[in-house]
Amino acid sequence: MTSGKWVSYLRVSTGRQGASGLGIEAQRNAVAAFLNGFQWTLLKEFVEVESGAKSDRPQLIEALRMCRLYGAKLVIAKLDRLSRDAHFLLGLERAGVDFVAADMPNANRLTIGILALVAEQERRLISERVKAAMAAAKDRGIKLGGKRPGALSASCRNAAATALKQRADSRAAEIMPAIKALQDSGMTSLRAVAAGLNAQGIPTPRGSDTWQPAQVARVLRRSFLSNS
Known part of the structure; x- marks a missing residue:
């Protein structure tokens, strides 16, 4: 069962779709089904007519602001309604907002989890290169600084x-x-x-x-x- 406070974000790409409601109603129904017929708290619904290629979207920014204010989660109908840019999805994690796609509830954690694993692997490789360089310098007789490894400047x-x-x-x-x-x-x-x-x-x-x-x-x- 899905629980908690939620803010929904619905998006269509063209002005014609926005004026006619095409696509919006289907998204709204998908969100309603995910929230068990709105038995749980939906604080507000935000609708935007904007291309997914653009990350500067006022309605999405306002939806995220409300999520942070109330400690709510963002729910969308389909993952591609939010953005096709993986870096933008990762930005949501940095913004402190959790989100769920109704068509793929685990995609949120999976997508960000994969990116986190990649970042962790890169961090590990950098650490290994630094350690190897320090060891090589020590072997050459270079005196290393007295500052303990890992200490923050x-x-x-x-x-x-x-x-x-x-x-x-x-x-x-x-x-x-x-x-x-x-x-x-x-x-x-x-x-x-x-x-x-x-x-x-x-x-x-x-x-x-x-x-x-x-x-x-x-x-x-x-x-x-x-x-x-």
Whole structure:
């Protein structure tokens, strides 16, 4: 049984198909069957008329944003409706969004898994080449540095810290519209906002299901600092 929160993405390639609904209804039916007749939560459906060769698609970007906001998965009718570009599919994993194709439920994990295996093999080969080069240098009497193998350089550590900060800032920016809407509705205290976010099922920045006032305060502070 399929469970959880879902966002659906339907796409056709031509304006004529988009205007007539050709192809969209078939995709919608396939998604409905996969979700057991919508017994599970479908947060929203996004429809786009755009070529699969283009990765810059506003509706898909918005669908991914909603998936991240609510901790939902993206469901599509057919794998080729998303993209024929394997690198673009891998980008979804980097974006932190899981997706499933109704016509091939395991294709998502299989596709990304194969790419991950290729990347892992390349990493292993690079590591072996580095070790061989170090061994050859040692044999030639070259004194190697005292830095322990595998230690991260200062630039790498700084880059990692920057990436973590950017990810946290991005997550705060995604949550802020929901917080602003709650504040506009009269929920001005941190406790009230936390309760409102919990009621909407929006995960915390760390992925847990329960918001606390202190977490709301951190998101507000991060959003203020990033905009100042």
